[in-house]
Structures are given as C-alpha cells and as structure tokens.
Amino acid sequence: MSFALAVVLVAAISVLPAHAEHVPEFIKNRIESWVQNQADEHFAEALVELDERGIIDAKASDVHALPAYGQTSFVKITGNTGQYKQSSPVSLTVTDPSGRESRYTVPVLQSGTYSTVVPLTHDSPRGTYHVVAYHDGKRLPDATFSVEYSDVQIPRWVLDTAGWWLDGQITDADFFAGIQFLIDADIITFSSAPEEPQLYLAVDGHNVVRRGTTQDLSVYVSDRHGPVEGATVFVRVEDYGEDVFEEFEGLTDSDGNYRVSWEIGGDVPNLKKFLVYVDATDGLSSSSKVFAFEVYCLCREADCKCRT
Structure with a gap:
C-alpha cells in the first residue's frame, strides 16, 4: 500500500x-x-x-x-x-x-x-x-x-x-x-484543500447507561454518493485504562447501517467511563470515530458505591 x-x-x-x-x-x-x-x-x-x-x-x-x-x-x-x-x-x-x-x-x-x-x-x-x-x-x-x-x-x-x-x-x-x-x-x-475522507461515519448510542442493561450502538457509513452497503465495521470497547471489554465486527446493510448491542455487567463500578472505537472500511478507504459513554448504578443496588 x-x-x-x-x-x-x-x-x-x-x-x-x-x-x-x-x-x-x-x-x-x-x-x-x-x-x-x-x-x-x-x-x-x-x-x-x-x-x-x-x-x-x-x-x-x-x-x-x-x-x-x-x-x-x-x-x-x-x-x-x-x-x-x-x-x-x-x-x-x-x-x-x-x-x-x-x-x-x-x-x-x-x-x-x-x-x-x-x-x-x-x-x-x-x-x-x-x-x-x-x-x-x-x-x-x-x-x-x-x-x-x-x-x-x-x-x-x-x-x-x-x-x-x-x-x-x-x-x-x-x-x-x-x-x-x-x-x-x-x-x-x-x-x-486536502482531500476529505472518502468514507463518513456517524455513531449514535446512549451517553449514559445503567449497569445491568444494554448499550445499543448504531453506525452509519456513507460516501459522497450516499449510504455504503457491505462496508466492514469494527467496534472495540475500552476503558480509559485501555483494557478491552468488547469487540465486534460486521457489515453495513443496504441503508449503510450497522447495529450492535451488548450488556453492561452488574459489577461495573459507578460512573465508569468507556470509549468505543469505531472503524469502517470499504476495502479502498476507511474512516474512524470515537464514542464515549458512562455507566452508572443506583445507590440502593448491591455493590454500588455512591458518593456521599
């Protein structure tokens, strides 16, 4: 290359x-x-x-x-x-x-x-x-x-x-x-002007997620012609310490969408922050985005350490 x-x-x-x-x-x-x-x-x-x-x-x-x-x-x-x-x-x-x-x-x-x-x-x-x-x-x-x-x-x-x-x-x-x-x-x-990326990414998900529930992430891949079908999407979920918690891979549908959901464990600490690295490629060009979200728990839940 x-x-x-x-x-x-x-x-x-x-x-x-x-x-x-x-x-x-x-x-x-x-x-x-x-x-x-x-x-x-x-x-x-x-x-x-x-x-x-x-x-x-x-x-x-x-x-x-x-x-x-x-x-x-x-x-x-x-x-x-x-x-x-x-x-x-x-x-x-x-x-x-x-x-x-x-x-x-x-x-x-x-x-x-x-x-x-x-x-x-x-x-x-x-x-x-x-x-x-x-x-x-x-x-x-x-x-x-x-x-x-x-x-x-x-x-x-x-x-x-x-x-x-x-x-x-x-x-x-x-x-x-x-x-x-x-x-x-x-x-x-x-x-x-420098050329802009040939692929464009839009990432949407919950900015705040309660532990024990699911995070639902939607990725939209397009180019200057419109939605891109069949683009390979990689999703990697890390905390700020760079420990990898989840990894996903899939293809966009005919509307350029790729969706993935995963459960947030019940033992995740309160106010834990995560970074989701999203990378997409159509085999010729690629683009990437970072999405951040936070996990919370309710003070009455077991093992939930709340601030006083």
Missing part, C-alpha cells in the same frame, strides 16, 4: 481541449468573485472544479508550503498496512533534506489504517523529505513529499485577463492557454 499524503498541492494545468464542455456558470461565478475580491482561494477552487469535470487536467505534486514566521503547519501522512485486526503500531522515520531523522510510533486501527502528522515551521529545511515505514518487521512502500517557500501570488494583471474572459472578449481555450503558460513558467501556483 502506498502512502496518501494530505499536502498543499501545486497544480499544472493543460490547455483546454477543443471538445471540452462549456464552463459551468457557478465556476464562472467563482472566478468573477476572485476578480472582484482578489481572493486567490476562489480562483484555486474554480480550477479544481474544472479539473473534476475534465475541462482541464490538473496534475498535483506533493509540495508543501512553509508557514509564516511564528506559525506551524502540518503534513498529514496516512496509509493502510493491508492487514485487518493487526493493531501493532507502525514505525515511521521521516528524514528531512539535511539528513535529520524524526521517528514516530503510529497506532493502527482494526482496518489497518494509520495516520499521523509531521510539523513544519518557517525554518524547516526546504527540499525533499523521505518517509520510511515498518509494520510487524515488514517495510511498507516508501513515500516522499517536498517543502518549498509559500506559494507565489497571482499577478494582479491576470485579473484583467480574467475580466475580459468573463465579458466574452476572449475564448475559453485562449484564457486557459494563457493560464497554462503562467503555470508552466511558475508564475502562478495555487493550493487546493
């Missing part, structure tokens, strides 16, 4: 194909907002939308911009060991361009997914960072990312060109050919 690095992306844009569809009106509105407000992120969002519709081809590289003085930014590194129910941690070594090594021990979820972040400051070395990972003595595929100075600002005169395009004075092809030239010359760069 290769790493997925959530980094600042620098895009290269190709010339608009002759057969491309017309630019959607809402994308033109974003570019118009950029022209009026000079907010470069609106222009970046418009180019990402054009890429998603096949109107342009934005090819991203793993380049992260150094933060401003006194600030800290993060490179997110995620991956999957390819092994279910192997919760031993991943050992990561990140070597910066100066040769300095930083080591991380990263927890692994039941689906094999792991995630951590590498901090960057204004004086972090520029260049290529190398990431090496091991899991259970096996080396996972290496990864790299680059760190450079903050993105170049878009020249203000490009606003005039965009205005002419919005007014219909130049064609779509000519406008994007001009943008292409500026990107190839490293005059324009823009940052796209």
